[in-house]
Amino acid sequence: MKILAFDTSNKPLSVAVVVDGEVLAHVESTEKKTHSISILPDIKNTLEESNLTINDIDLIAVSKGPGSYTGVRIAVTVAKTLTDTLSKKLVGVSSLELLAANGDKAHILVPLMDARNDNAFAGVYQNSRDNFVSIMQDHHTSMEKLFDALKQYDESQLEFINATPRLQELIQNQFPNAKIITSENSLPDAAKLAKLAETKKPVENIDDFVPTYLRLTQAEHDWYAKGHKDNGNVSYVEEV
Structure with a gap:
């Protein structure tokens, strides 16, 4: 199985291509760039180093959180877009479980x-x-x-x-x-992420796959503090 795995839940960005358990390419980026700028070029470079194209990939593995709100959103959004556009399988792995692998x-x-x-x-x-x-x-x-x-x-x-x-x-x-x-x-390692993903069931409905934050964002906290309620009819996301 050919797996593209990436993690942006923490300060470093990690991308790996793993084929049948063998790591073909692995990028660890700690440069002072935002993940939104570097993730796609890093994915492209990792695939090129593996002599593969994105169409060759069978499974996309991504850290789904918790972690940096922005970082987790970036990775999940990229994963969902690639999965949906290219009709690939997607597996989300807890960012904490990925750290446990260290x-x-x-x-x-x-x-x-x-x-x-x-x-x-x-x-x-x-x-x-x-x-x-x-x-x-x-x-x-x-x-x-x-x-x-x-x-x-x-x-x-x-x-x-x-x-x-x-x-x-x-x-x-x-x-x-x-x-x-x-x-x-104990930095997050995309190669270990790929290994963890091999044992997990792929996401059934891509639209339902969302980041795991485990706590409210500051905007949500402020919204609820103003007396708004998430009662099943109007949620913070629907209101915004």
Whole structure:
């Protein structure tokens, strides 16, 4: 199977072409460009390096969030457009599950995305027969609440992934024996994204495929704060 995979949920942009498990081309872009500018050229260059065209691709794999609101929207929009236009299959993978793939398979994996003010997007995963099983649903939470939920596990088995300096400080204070992989050492990897996508069911209805944000955008928060209600008749999106 020929897979084009890309992730824009974090600061780096990662694109890979993987054919039958072999990585033919892999681009990691950390340049100070917006993902909207660089994603299509990076996809083009990756395909050219693989001696393939977009029409040769069987499956498109994309990180669907959570993460940067803008970044996630860009990747999902590009994926849906390519899928719909070219009649390809599409698989969306949790951005947190992708981060978990950077961890030690023997540990209980806690991928994080710093959401500021001692909050985070977090999930808890365990590896089972080379598949990552979610044992705590991806969610937006305070680190305090996350730590309370993790006290049921032996801290020496915990491995926190993608910890910023502030999150690392909080983790070390609470779980001094836990393993921590910093943000610099756990960047999202599109080649790993392609591998994860191989085990997942393709999206059935492209129109229904949307980013996973896990919390309201600031605009939505402000809209609801003004007294608007999402009661099934008029939602924020419909009103805008």
